[in-house]
Amino acid sequence: MSDFPNTARVVVIGGGIIGCSTAYHLAKLGLTDTVLLERAKLTSGTTFHAAGLVGQLRTSANITQLLGYSVDLYRRLEQETGLQTGWKMNGGLRLACNADRWTEVKRQATTAHSFGLDMHLLTPKEAQELWPLMSIDDLVGAAYLPTDGQANPSDITQSLAKGARMAGARIFEDTPVTRILVEGGKIKGVETAHGLIACEKVVLCAGQWTRALAATVGVNVPLVSVEHQYMVTERIEGVTSTLPTLRDPDRRTYWKEEVGGLVWGGYEPNPKPWAQNGIPEGFTFQLLDSDFDHYSQFMADAIARVPALETAGVKQLINGPESFTPDGNFILGEAPEQTGLFIGAGFNAFGIASGGGAGMALAEWVATGAAPFDLWPVDIRRFGRIHGSTSWVRERTLEAYGKHYTIAWPSEEMQSARPTRRSPLYAHLRAAGACFGEKLGWERPNWFAGPGQEPKDRYSYGRPGWFDAVAREHHAARNAAVVFDQTSFAKFILKGPDVAARLNWIAAGNVDRAVGSLTYTQMLNQKGGIECDLTVARLAQDEFYIVTGTGFATHDFDWIARNLADARAELVDVTGANAVLSLMGPKARDILSRICPDELSAPFGTARRLSVANCPVLALRVTYVGELGWELHMPVEVAVTVYEALMQAGAGDGLINAGYRAIETLRLEKAYRAWGSDIGPDHTPVEAGLAWAMKMKSGIDFQGRAAVARQLEQGVTKRFAGFTVDDPNVTLWGRETILRNGERVGWLSSGGYGHTVGKSIGFGYVRNKDGVTPEMLTTGEWALEVASEIIPAQIHLEPLYDPQNQRVKG
Missing domain, CATH: 3.50.50.60 (FAD/NAD(P)-binding domain)
Structure with a gap:
């Protein structure tokens, strides 16, 4: 050449x-x-x-x-x-054939409205008018998005x-x-x-x-690689070029028009992996052999939906491998x-x-x-190191493929390739009735079954099967004490002569404080967006201990490492070396004092080395649930000893195990933000109500400071706020539309139930291109669109629960 x-x-x-x-x-x-x-x-x-x-x-x-x-x-x-x-904006239809699917479709329509898409809910007859070839005997309803299409x-x-x-x-x-x-x-x-x-x-x-x-x-x-098949038919009477694309998830199929015929395929629950030993050399413009036997599982449902398919000629059953992810x-x-x-x-x-x-x-x-x-x-x-295993990835990917058209339940957990990463307390917690979830390969207790209750998730768009169990754990945290196994936290050690100055540049909060200090901080990009949300403990003049969420291990390590550049510093992931037990609740100090001879009066925001049950523990005075407590970080080999001692010491005070779903309900009441939903690179601390966590008054420069300084001076176009609804039958999960005086002004980023306040709680950003002022937030009639229904709501600019003043707002 x-x-x-x-x-x-x-x-x-x-x-x-x-x-x-x-x-x-x-x-x-x-x-x-x-x-x-x-x-x-x-x-x-x-x-x-x-x-x-x-x-x-x-x-x-x-x-x-x-x-x-x-x-x-x-x-x-x-x-x-x-x-x-070949682009045609002929719209897209999505069908619902049962009550649960109809709830999902209505919530999808609300999500579409939240994001500015004009999705319409249709009756079965209205859907048939758009797609005349289909039978509607089993339809409950449908959703139509006019701007979808095909190419x-x-x-x-x-x-x-x-x-x-x-x-x-x-x-x-x-x-x-x-x-x-x-x-x-x-x-x-x-x-x-x-x-x-x-x-x-x-x-x-x-x-x-x-x-x-x-x-x-x-x-x-x-x-x-996974095999994916679809069928191409000959011309069918009544198939026009304007026919919308059609998705029929209850029958696991999709449809589109092509030269007067139909292209239709599906996502089977038993997909077939391909090229498990490598892709063949020279595999170019090639298809796989059609597998009519495997494809036949769709036929009865497909013909029931489109009766004309029974007599239509078949041009081809195309079987092509595609790349899929976990x-x-x-x-x-x-x-x-x-x-x-x-x-x-x-x-x-x-x-x-x-x-x-x-x-x-x-x-x-x-x-x-x-x-x-x-x-x-x-x-x-x-992704993380667990995803380096091709067999793990394949097993999980096949499950994800098989669920492509199943109902996407809130908080649904995947079941394949488990268990893989386990805390040293896994067996103890399982024996105590833990129902585990999984994140980045870690088994994590989501909730604990009570006497006679099976530790198995029952999903719902309303109150799920774990509602009462989580309520029990929630109230224990508020009134007595609980233990959370948070061993899956990502944990890094940062050491070296340059770390204090460099880390203080990366962090928006002031981490260059005395040894033994603990700082909750964000790390910002040049636009002021929140790239990381974590805690930093200073262990020595040249050593820091950084803790972040399980799922952010790779992301946050990468962000910190890239920003260290050529500094004399070493960043090491010590996640697997340290177990974490979080002891939280008003009786936490009393319980801990029975097995710890050290002084426990250190204030919030400190890190101390303690002896707990004769074992070395790094105790961080911090909380994500809004109660007195400690994160107890310790070598994995002593975790069982410390856990057993804690449970024995707290038995008379009502100490119980609690899981991640209780953490979620507790943090909602305290308005603690969650990275990945409530905050992220598109949100600044000013917009998120976290300006107090920045060192703006110190005169110390940090990455993103100029951007947030401009916002503090000029104002912002979105503001973080909380919302509650009085209707006990309404459940908030996130992505519900926020309405002010009947106009769309944003959507919820997260939601759940507050068991202390007795209401559903949601968080989101109120948006206005001309600026969000205090007057806008404190006036007007507020409502949420939930599953396409308008529900009156109250806006909250402060936490609903304050343990210091025992304040609970309705």
Whole structure:
């Protein structure tokens, strides 16, 4: 190749829709020295056999926004490039065939309204008018989103590729990448069959090939290949080009029109993994053998929904492998193991719907070093070391695939690949009736069954099966004391001559305090957004102990490590070395004093080394439940000893075990924020009501300070607030729409029940592009849209519960 480059600013690997979209957007951002390399021909991996449905609604506002961007792009792409895309905005229908599904659909409609989408609830007859071929005998109702649609995957990809070339990017087909070059911890280029290309950034969008190639440079991308089949029919009388896409989750099927016939497929509960020993060499523009026996499980339900299918001719049963992930979300972002390597893969058969937005987000990430907005649900840093096991990933991914169309219950737990990571107290807690959940591979007690109760989750959109058990634990925490096993906390040691100054730059709060101090702080990005929310204990002049949430282990470690840069500092993950027992409640000090000879009067926000039951313990005076208490951090080998001593010492004071679902109800009453839902990179401490935790008055500079200073001076366009409803039959779970004087002003980021106040509680941001003032928050008629019903609500700007004043607000 005479024009083959030897240098590039960015190399994109993979010529499917994600790679071409990323190259298109990089070039549009001015990174015209972008090269895309495709091992064979564009779309030859999995894009060419995608079904092409484009839906927008997800449980995250930002992922919904990302998918909405795809729709906007596909609308205008043909006019820009002159190449057809097959894009049709023919709308999308979602059906409900039973009461529980109808509740889910109504809540999805509310979520759509919260995020600015115009989703309509329809009667069965109204749905049939939009889709005349379907039987509606079993329908309870349906939801219709007019802006959904469908596209031709290969045509859209070719159009994106042309747009990328028009903007200056170069694309080379039949150019497999044989090696990613890394020297001194930095990307140096890629090796291909046609020669080396030097570059500092590589974007890996190689679909189901991504995991193997990333692994060659020590990067883990948790995805596996799964067979996915759909059928293409001959022409069917009555099928028109304007027929909406149709999703029938109770029958596990989806449908779309194609040249007068139907494309329909489904997500079976018993999916078939593919390429468990590696993808065959030269697998290009290939399909797998059709498996009619496996596909037959859909047929009876499909014919019952669309009777015309029984006599329709079958063109083809397409069986193509797709890459799927353990949680059903795709994977974006810069790899935590390798600076300069970005990933866009694992699209779970909705890569066409995601392609435009994912390419935009990934391109901005590459160009600026940060995502354009909070993309935590798809951020590669949501994974951890447990996901390095391909067999673990495959087992969990097959479960996630099988649940694609099952009801997504609030707080639902996955069951596969468990147990894997266990606290030393696992057996004790199981014997005590623990019902465990799982996060990042850790088994964590969610709640404890009482006498005669089975420790098994019973899910509901109303009051779930664990409601009474959690209430018991909640009241014990408020009135006596409880023990939480929080061993799964992510825990880091930061040591070195430069750590105090550097950590004080990264942290918005002042951590450069006396040895023995404990600081609750956020870590901000340059825009003032909250990247981390954690506690920092100073153990020595040159040593700090950092504690953060279980699920944020990879993310927070990566954020801190990147911001340490060339500092003389060492960051070590000690999560597995230390167990954590949190003793909380008004009687906590009395109980602890019986097995600890040390003075226990240290104030809140301190860290002390104690001897508890003759064992060494680092005691942090901090709480996430709003009661007197300690997090007791200790070597794992003494955890059982300390736990047994605590339970014996507190037996007469009503001390009991409690789980994570009680933590949630307790923190709601105290208005403690949760990173990933209530706060994140799109929220500043000013907006979140956490300005008090920053060292603004100290004169000490920190990352993000300028951005939050501007907000303090100029005001903000959103404010964190709490909401309650009086109706005992209304349950808040999050994403309910916030209404002020009948107008949509935001949505709930989290919700649950406060057992002390006796009400459902929700948190969210009140938004107004012209600014949110105190007057706006303290006046007006407030309501929440819950499952498409308008429920009167009260707004709260302070915690509902204050143990010091014994204040409980209704």
